Amino acid sequence: MPDYRAILRDALSPRLERDLTLLPSVCLSDIPEEGPFGRVIREPSVAETRTLFDHGIRELCNGGYALLILSGGLATRLGAKLPKAALPISPVQGKTLIQLHLERVRRLEALMKPGTPNLPVFIMTSRFNHDAIASYLKSLNYCDLHEGQVVLFMQDTAPYLQFNGHDFFPTSLDGSTVAEAPKGNGDVFNALSRCSEFMDHLKCMRMLHVIAIDNALSRPLDPELLGLALRFPGIEVLNKCVVRRRGENVGVFCLGKVPCVVEYSELEKLPDASFLNGSSTVYGNMCDHLFSGEFLRRIIDERLFELLPYHAAKKALMSSNATGQPAESNGYSLELFIFDVFQFASRLLCVEVNRDMQFAPVKYRADCDMSNLLSVQHRMNNVARQWLESAGAILGDGFFEISPSVSYCGEGLERYSGMHLEGTLYIE
Structure with missing residues (x-):
């Protein structure tokens, strides 16, 4: 078992760069001669998106593309007993988040020419919701996708630690078991390395689109995103982003030694955050990432994911002898963030999308x-x-x-x- 006490000490120590700036932005029609990498492409025009969409649909027909949905979280802020994937959310039919995502994949397949390969879908769960999600998908008949087309795999867990940095939260009177939580979306690479179905696909994978389960307006395997990526040979990572609203709880795309994301809960730890308050546009992370197959093979084959840092998040937890949920945070969860893998990419790009059309995350009760x-x-x-x-x-x-x-x-x-x-x- 890892030394989680030492991991927490490291996670709480200052490590953010001092000289961070915002990612520069550029129009798609004004890409500089040195290339676009390390920049944000401002929202493409309607004409540009149509061209990108058509190119992306044609490319999907060639195979080698897959979707990954991050769905291992506990949805504690929603206070729901159901997994977030199974929450009824659409305005008329009450369709669930997972239904919306999978039905969009099915629509893409209908737009592709007949006889082309099915689009593989991988869903990361955790031991807390795996059985419920698997059962729910079966009841939906996988939204008319083929059963073998949808693969579920589980991520790891880590124990909660109390604020003293030493004690765990017991879940039994004798303390033999402790409270745990999923390790965060950055555990996806380790979890994928153990998924035989994914590793088989990875051998000839061109690109993997990773989305969070909670964005009701997500466009899985977005042809526009694929079409844009194909404009830039050698691209390793392409991220969707939105213009961040002041105080919004989303991570911020920054530029230090390499492009990175500073999680919203860690912005207060920045040695100098004045650059966030200037006149430049601040771009927020949507947890919507396109990774090249070559980049993923390097991350997994060289086990670079083992170098990702843990982050400490404050949580409100109760132990076995508590009478109710604490009103305030009383402990830490240890999480890995998927965006920390950006440090290994030399050819990374972001694209701004229309928030109103593509970003509606379900985070809190008020959201639904x-x-x-x-x-x-x-x-x-x-x-x-x-x-x-x-x-x-x-x-x-x-x-x-x-x-x-x-x-x-x-x-x-x-x-x-x-x-x-x-x-x-x-x-x-």
Whole structure:
């Protein structure tokens, strides 16, 4: 067993670079001669995205692409008994997050030419939710994907530690067992190295798209993202990002010796954070990453993931003799972050996307409260309305939901041109 007390001491010690700046940004049409790496490409135009999408769809038909969904977390901030993957979230049908992601994959396959390979989907779980997610997927018939096409694999756990840095949280009266939590999304590389199905695919993998389970507007295996990556030979990592709102709980893309992300909970630890308050645009991390197969093979074959640092996150936990959930944080969880692998990439790029169309994370109870106008349901409704209006529909009041089996990102809605639509409407 690792020395988690020593790991915690290291995680709590200052290690952030002093001379961090923000990643510079550039338009896709103004890529400098020295190349785009280490930059953010500002949101491409509509014409550019159409070209990228078409290129990406053609490339998906060639095979060698796979999706990975990070779903090992405990969803403690939601206070839900169900895994986050199985939370009903869509505004009309109450579809779950995992349904939305897998149905979008199915839509992509429908857009690809007949006879092309299926798109493999890997889902990282933990021992806390693996059985529930596996059972739920089976009840959904894998959203009409082939059973063998969807592979679940488990990440590791680490014990919680009390604030004194020495004691664990016992879960039995004799202290023989202690409370544990998943090791964070950065444990994905270690977990993948033990997944035989993934390692078989990795041999000829071109790119792996990694998304978080909680983004209801995520575009799995996004053809636009693939099309953009293919413009830059040798690219190792391509990240989606959004313009960060002041105080928003998302990590920040920065530039030090190499491009990196500073997690929002660690911004206060920066020796000098004044660069975040200037006039330059601050870009936030969406946990939406495209990795090249070559880069992943190096990370796993050379076991570079073993060099990733742990981060200490404050948590509110109760032990076996507690009478209820503590009102304040009373311990630490130890987590690995996927973005720390960026240190091994020399050809990394970010692309800005439209927050309203592509970023609606489910983090807190308010995010799925229909009475909250900023909830995920309202944001999904806004996307559906925009797609329908772009197709020429005339909309009245109401809630709209478009099945991913009908449209991946607004295509295929031409038949609604000129139609008057209102009320609660599910389009399938």
